[in-house]
Amino acid sequence: MSAVLIAVMVVPLAGALAAWLSPSGPGALSTIASGTATFGLCLALVPTVAGHQGTGAVAALGGWLRVDALSMVFLIATAFLYALTAVFAVGYVAADRSAGALYRRRLYAGINLFAWAMVVAPLMDNLGLLWVAIEVTTVVSALLVAIEGTDGAIEASWKYILIASLGLGLSLLATAVIYHAGSYSLGHGYDLSYSQLLNAGPHYPTGTVRLAYLLAVLGFGTKVGLFPVHTWLPDAHSEAPTPVSALLSGSLLATSLYAILRYYQVAGRVGAGAFARDVLGGFGVATLLLGAVYLASQRDLKRLLAYSSIEHMGIVAIGVSFASPLALTGALLHVLAHAAAKGTSFFGAGSIVRKLHTKDLERIRGGVGLLPWSGPMLVGGMLGLSALPPFGTFRSELSIVAGGLSGGARANTAEEAVAAALVVLTTLGFLGLSWHLTQGLLSPGRPGPGERGEPSKLMVVAMALGLVGLVVLGVHPPAQLSGLLHGAAAELGGAR
Amino acid sequence: MTTSLVAAAPPTPPTTFAGATEALAIFVLLVVFAMLREALLRSQVRLYALQSLAVSTLAGVLAASQHAADLYALAGISFLLKVVVVPAVVLHLLGEAEVDLAGSHRFGVATMVLAGVVVSAFGFLAVGAVHLNPAGSGGLPVPALSAGAATVLVSFVLVMFRADVVSQAVGFFSMENGVSVASLVFAARMPLILEVSFLFDVLVAALAFGVIMRAHHRRAASLSTETLDQLRG
Numbered sequence: 001m002s003a004v005l006i007a008v009m010v011v012p013l014a015g016a017l018a019a020w021l022s023p024s025g026p027g028a029l030s031t032i033a034s035g036t037a038t039f040g041l042c043l044a045l046v047p048t049v050a051g052h053q054g055t056g057a058v059a060a061l062g063g064w065l066r067v068d069a070l071s072m073v074f075l076i077a078t079a080f081l082y083a084l085t086a087v088f089a090v091g092y093v094a095a096d097r098s099a100g101a102l103y104r105r106r107l108y109a110g111i112n113l114f115a116w117a118m119v120v121a122p123l124m125d126n127l128g129l130l131w132v133a134i135e136v137t138t139v140v141s142a143l144l145v146a147i148e149g150t151d152g153a154i155e156a157s158w159k160y161i162l163i164a165s166l167g168l169g170l171s172l173l174a175t176a177v178i179y180h181a182g183s184y185s186l187g188h189g190y191d192l193s194y195s196q197l198l199n200a201g202p203h204y205p206t207g208t209v210r211l212a213y214l215l216a217v218l219g220f221g222t223k224v225g226l227f228p229v230h231t232w233l234p235d236a237h238s239e240a241p242t243p244v245s246a247l248l249s250g251s252l253l254a255t256s257l258y259a260i261l262r263y264y265q266v267a268g269r270v271g272a273g274a275f276a277r278d279v280l281g282g283f284g285v286a287t288l289l290l291g292a293v294y295l296a297s298q299r300d301l302k303r304l305l306a307y308s309s310i311e312h313m314g315i316v317a318i319g320v321s322f323a324s325p326l327a328l329t330g331a332l333l334h335v336l337a338h339a340a341a342k343g344t345s346f347f348g349a350g351s352i353v354r355k356l357h358t359k360d361l362e363r364i365r366g367g368v369g370l371l372p373w374s375g376p377m378l379v380g381g382m383l384g385l386s387a388l389p390p391f392g393t394f395r396s397e398l399s400i401v402a403g404g405l406s407g408g409a410r411a412n413t414a415e416e417a418v419a420a421a422l423v424v425l426t427t428l429g430f431l432g433l434s435w436h437l438t439q440g441l442l443s444p445g446r447p448g449p450g451e452r453g454e455p456s457k458l459m460v461v462a463m464a465l466g467l468v469g470l471v472v473l474g475v476h477p478p479a480q481l482s483g484l485l486h487g488a489a490a491e492l493g494g495a496r
Numbered sequence: 497m498t499t500s501l502v503a504a505a506p507p508t509p510p511t512t513f514a515g516a517t518e519a520l521a522i523f524v525l526l527v528v529f530a531m532l533r534e535a536l537l538r539s540q541v542r543l544y545a546l547q548s549l550a551v552s553t554l555a556g557v558l559a560a561s562q563h564a565a566d567l568y569a570l571a572g573i574s575f576l577l578k579v580v581v582v583p584a585v586v587l588h589l590l591g592e593a594e595v596d597l598a599g600s601h602r603f604g605v606a607t608m609v610l611a612g613v614v615v616s617a618f619g620f621l622a623v624g625a626v627h628l629n630p631a632g633s634g635g636l637p638v639p640a641l642s643a644g645a646a647t648v649l650v651s652f653v654l655v656m657f658r659a660d661v662v663s664q665a666v667g668f669f670s671m672e673n674g675v676s677v678a679s680l681v682f683a684a685r686m687p688l689i690l691e692v693s694f695l696f697d698v699l700v701a702a703l704a705f706g707v708i709m710r711a712h713h714r715r716a717a718s719l720s721t722e723t724l725d726q727l728r729g
Contacts, residue, residue: 128689132696139700146708154712155724158661161704165668165697166655169648169675172693176679179686188685207627235727297729 016112035086069487091458167222237306242350281321288314295432327403337392348378392473548578619646647674
């Protein structure tokens with residue numbers, strides 16, 4: 001399995017190189033090949049990691065690469081969306097006759113490189129290298145946001161690189177502080193492996209670990225889209241090319257959250273678990289509130305989906321803060337379901353953009369009717385984002401709320417109040433999305449002359465696969481995946 | 497606020513190295529205040545080079561005090577990158593722009609400096625309030641750490657209150673210097689990967705900032721961020 005782990009790291013990078021060096025035709029093929037191959041390789045790792053009730057792990061390169069149940073969940077979310085995005089991107093670019101060869105090469109290479117950095121992040125058994133991987137995601141994705149060179153794209157890219165870099169500066173300080181804390185047990189010069197950090201945990205100074213955790217939440221939280229450091233997110237998601245928007249929303253936010261969870265684990269080991277949960281819960285509620293409130297007032301389809309991402313990251317943060325096994329399992333399932341739902345929805349938005357050349361919700365009134373396949377699937381994706389059955393988001397949010405109410409780590413009034421707030425705010429978010437669905441996309445108005453048809457078959461295929469994944473997660477998640485989720489929840493449960 | 501920290505360790509006079517560390521950290525903080533009040537973009541970049549020189553010297557001082565060869569290497573590479581390469585690249589970009597040689601302010605200089613003083617005081621108080629020296633452990637130089645934290649916060653003020661891409665980029669680089677100071681104080685013997693991360697941070701940020709600054713200048717014929725206000729809500 002070590003060879004598979006190395007291959008997971010190498011394949012997207014090879015895809016990026018091939019896409020950059022070859023003309024657009026082979027570049028498109030290599031993008032699809034590397035996306036699907038990476039997902040296949042990740043699936044091959046699942047039985048080993050999910051074995052023994054989710055306590056398995058695979059390591060390679062002398063322990064520098066390591067995947068356990070927690071990192072596997074995030075790896076699958078990224079690899080799944082990478083595969084779908086690769087397929088979608090080829091159709092998306094083919095449907096744009098004005099796209100030049102250089103643009104195509106840059107976009108394909110950039111998508112592969114971006115996916116590579118996000119795949120590599122959870123593979124790193126080292127907080128320093130994890131930070132480097134996330135830094136690479138920032139640089140590559142900021143350049144991808146600006147790739148179309150419009151005024152909006154440049155503005156969004158500038159805000160993104162500036163705010164995310166400031167946040168990552170704080171998270172780099174968090175890395176240094178956690179290193180200092182670890183040196184009390186592990187001595188100087190240890191390699192920041194979090195396997196080591198977790199094993200030696202109880203002897204760290206609590207105040208120092210709390211400081212590191214707080215810096216990590218603020219720093220990496222910038223990239224998660226946690227309130228109040230979320231301001232770059234709606235701009236970047238709405239101005240990026242749609243395949244990039246899907247990766248930003250479904251994978252990048254989750255990858256950054258993964259980094260926070262590694263600090264969360266260390267905090268739990270030193271007896272600062274309650275502090276870690278309170279901080280994450282507080283940020284989660286504020287983030288969910290912001291996302292739910294802003295959803296209703298959007299006029300741009302991609303901004304609407306961006307605020308939905310903020311809302312869903314708040315939900316995951318709250319789920320983790322409950323810390324009961326059920327809520328943790330729900331939060332991790334939500335990471336997977338959100339990747340599928342957001343990918344499907346952004347792909348649908350991309351189809352609308354290609355068909356109608358606008359993202360303005362007012363101008364695409366009734367636009368769904370022009371897209372025989374992707375129109376209904378976009379509606380399905382948005383219903384998934386509203387956490388309706390039979391979608392995976394319904395199952396995950398139900399688990400989170402049930403876990404919060406049924407007695408988590410503290411089982412006190414505050415936790416029940418947070419669970420109640422979660423229900424109220426997700427309902428508010430549901431109302432916002434439903435309003436836009438019924439008043440905009442599904443309303444009888446027609447946006448103007450245009451033939452009924454799809455811009456590209458590949459775009460439809462990517463959406464269909466995303467929707468199938470979302471339904472499978474809701475109706476009957478595979479047994480090994482469930483084992484993986486329980487194993488990952490058990491790893492995180494150490495914060496209790 | 498540092499009373500409890502002082503009580504945890506016997507009061508001994510600072511060594512020459514500790515004194516030099518604290519003096520350099522305070523100097524780094526003072527330079528970011530100078531950046532706040534400096535109107536000319538070129539002067540701001542030169543101040544960044546000066547601040548980076550202080551950070552590289554700090555790494556050298558710590559290398560000498562701990563006899564750490566890797567810290568000498570870090571000091572050398574940091575000097576090359578942050579004192580020479582990054583300022584040269586930014587000055588080159590400014591030379592290409594030929595406009596906006598004075599930066600734009602969202603607020604007056606007095607307001608910015610006042611805000612800097614407030615957040616700086618907060619930084620000192622916050623670091624003092626966190627019990628970073630467990631009983632029986634070797635003491636961290638808390639004043640230097642506080643100065644690093646204050647530098648980070650004042651750099652945030654610079655980024656928020658200045659309305660041109662060069663000042664905002666310099667604000668980010670200055671924040672990175674503050675993080676470097678705090679990290680050197682916290683974990684001078686940090687593993688190589690962490691040391692490399694700091695330089696990697698500056699390098700890739702300079703690359704990405706440079707690309708986007710050029711793209712912005714090409715479209716807007718200006719370095720001001722006043723035109724970057726289309727996306728709201």
